[in-house]
Amino acid sequence: MSATQTLESAQRFPSASRAAEALASRVADIIGFAVRARGRASLLVPGGRTPIPLFEALRSLELPWASVYVSLTDERRVPQTDPNSNARLVQEVLLKDKAADAHFQPLHRDGVDDRADEAACGAALGMLPRPFDAVILGMGDDAHFASLFPGDAASTRALSQDTEAHCATTRAPSEPHARLSLTLATLLESRWIALHLSGAAKWDAIQNAAAADDARQHPVQALLAQRRVPVHVYWSP
């Protein structure tokens, strides 16, 4: 499917809660199927504000959570006590109620250098069933997804499907701390991928990215243009 076709088949919902419910229901089906078929399921989730209603919907569902392995698509290189930590968000919002028994693998290890943190990230992913059963990605208004940013050389390298690295150290424009992101090649080791978007600015950004032929300035274009794994877009205003 081309980038334009992916957007044409986007599911558009009237509210963030309706989008979250629909996405949670699809993820629940995938997890249930994976656990019945293979005994375990893996789920990668983004950080940011968009997934909060999704996490709230998911944690209220009766699922075989003790067989579910959860990790992140990306992380800020900060301690888990930091309010900016994506791991903290997952612990506080997703891994509660019925989802409290899920196994969580954080990506980032504190106090180590870039290479060691990338290795820790790769090792964390190694604990999850692969291919990943469900990967949910978010996107910023600048068309970054995971932590793969426009104009960042490390992000551009991580968008190449030829890279053997699982995780990359990247930088967001004007942010003090570095990021840790799964590379595109690793994100594509997935059975199912959703891109979860909320707001008019993100819809404009993804349309511009689909029309452009420049993943360096519009990283999500590389995700939309690849042919390996279909991307299911869930959008609400």
Ligand SMILES: O=C1O[C@H](COP(=O)(O)O)[C@@H](O)[C@H](O)[C@H]1O
């Ligand atoms: O930095 C990040 O931002 C994006 C989008 O966040 P949102 O608040 O606009 O939903 C997110 O997908 C990514 O995982 C996160 O680290």
